[in-house]
Amino acid sequence: METATAEPFVLGADTNTKPATKSVMVGPIPGLAAFREQVVGTKVLNPEGFWAAARTAVERFDSSRTGFVSCPEAIPFISGAFGARTMNPGRMHIVTYRGRLEYLLKRQHAMPVVCCELIVGTRENYLADLNREKDAEEIRRVRASSCTHILYSVLTSPELVIPYPLDDLLEEIKIDNPESPSWKLREILAKLRVGHEFKKEYCLVAD
Numbered sequence: 001m002e003t004a005t006a007e008p009f010v011l012g013a014d015t016n017t018k019p020a021t022k023s024v025m026v027g028p029i030p031g032l033a034a035f036r037e038q039v040v041g042t043k044v045l046n047p048e049g050f051w052a053a054a055r056t057a058v059e060r061f062d063s064s065r066t067g068f069v070s071c072p073e074a075i076p077f078i079s080g081a082f083g084a085r086t087m088n089p090g091r092m093h094i095v096t097y098r099g100r101l102e103y104l105l106k107r108q109h110a111m112p113v114v115c116c117e118l119i120v121g122t123r124e125n126y127l128a129d130l131n132r133e134k135d136a137e138e139i140r141r142v143r144a145s146s147c148t149h150i151l152y153s154v155l156t157s158p159e160l161v162i163p164y165p166l167d168d169l170l171e172e173i174k175i176d177n178p179e180s181p182s183w184k185l186r187e188i189l190a191k192l193r194v195g196h197e198f199k200k201e202y203c204l205v206a207d
Contacts (some may be wrong), residue, residue, distance in 0.1 A: 013171075015057045019070065022023075022129065024058050024059050024148050024149065024150045024153055025053055025055075025145070025146045025147045025148050025149070026054045026058055026120070026146065026147060026148075026150070027133075027142070027145055027147035027149075027150060028053065028150070028151045029126075029150060029151065029152055030138060032151065032153070032154075034078070034153075035047065035155040036205070038095075038206075038207045039206065039207050040097045040104065040204055040205075040206040040207075041081035041097060041157070041204060041205065041206075042078060042079065042080060042154050042156045043078065043079045043207070044077060044154065045077055045078060045079055046077040047077075047116075049074075049076065049077035050074050050077040050078065050098065052073075053071055053073035053074035054071060054074065054118060055078060055087050056067045057070065057071035057073060057074070057118060058118075058120055058149050060121040061120055061149070064150070065120035065121070065122075066117070066119065066120065066125060066152065067120065067121075068118070068119060068120075068155075069117060069118045069119075069120050070115075070116075070117055071116045071117060071118050072115070072116060074116045074118075075113050075114075075115075075116050075154075075156075075169045077112070078113060078116060078154065078156055078207070079107060079110050079121065080110045080111055080113040080156045080205065081110070081155075081156055081204060081205060082110065082111055082113065082202045082203065082204060082206050083105040083109040083110045083111050083202065083203055083205050084109075084111065084201065084202060084203075085105075085199075085200065085202055085203040086105070086109075086199055086203075089117065091105060091106055091109050092104065092105060092203075093106055093206070095206045095207075097204070097206065101105060102204075103119050104203060104204045104205065105203045105204065105205045105206070106205070106206075106207040107205055107207050108205065109205065110205040111202075112158045113157070114155040114157065115156065116155065116156050116157075117155045117156075117158050118149070118151055118153070118154060118155070119153040119155070120151055120152065121148065121150050121152060122148070122149055122150070123142060123147055123148055123149060123150060126150040127139060127142060127143070156162075168198065
């Protein structure tokens, strides 16, 4: 298997892809998880194919703000985040995830990906959000590159509805979190129930 890299591929160089309709280059934010060698969740398996697909998708993205871009062309080059939970210990392994040891599925047991979306923003908007002092090195890196768009995240979904992650939900509804959504107790319990049922059937995938 090819080792993934987050270095931007010179998109459009592949003769099997359609000619670019406009000059588009896509680069990742530093440390984008999907490109690491050891990943929990969605992983890019073939970076060259992925970056070519990303360009095709971003060429359809006509927006001055950060947004979601459907990228079905990338599906052959990525591994999904979930698989069917099993009682077979040979399909599982222990990994560190969010500061804890977790028993997760091995990568080869991920469910097929049926949907891929990218979170993408323009180069200008990305630079505008950076702090001139704290992010000086990153500002220099982006300005020295030929990227026109920045990739923030790679999202995948198998053929099922993935609920709100339980850990993220609990974090958001903390009493001392001033930005907690104003959900009613009934709504919170419903989300927790859906998440609990999902975890009984499906499990995160990890390297």
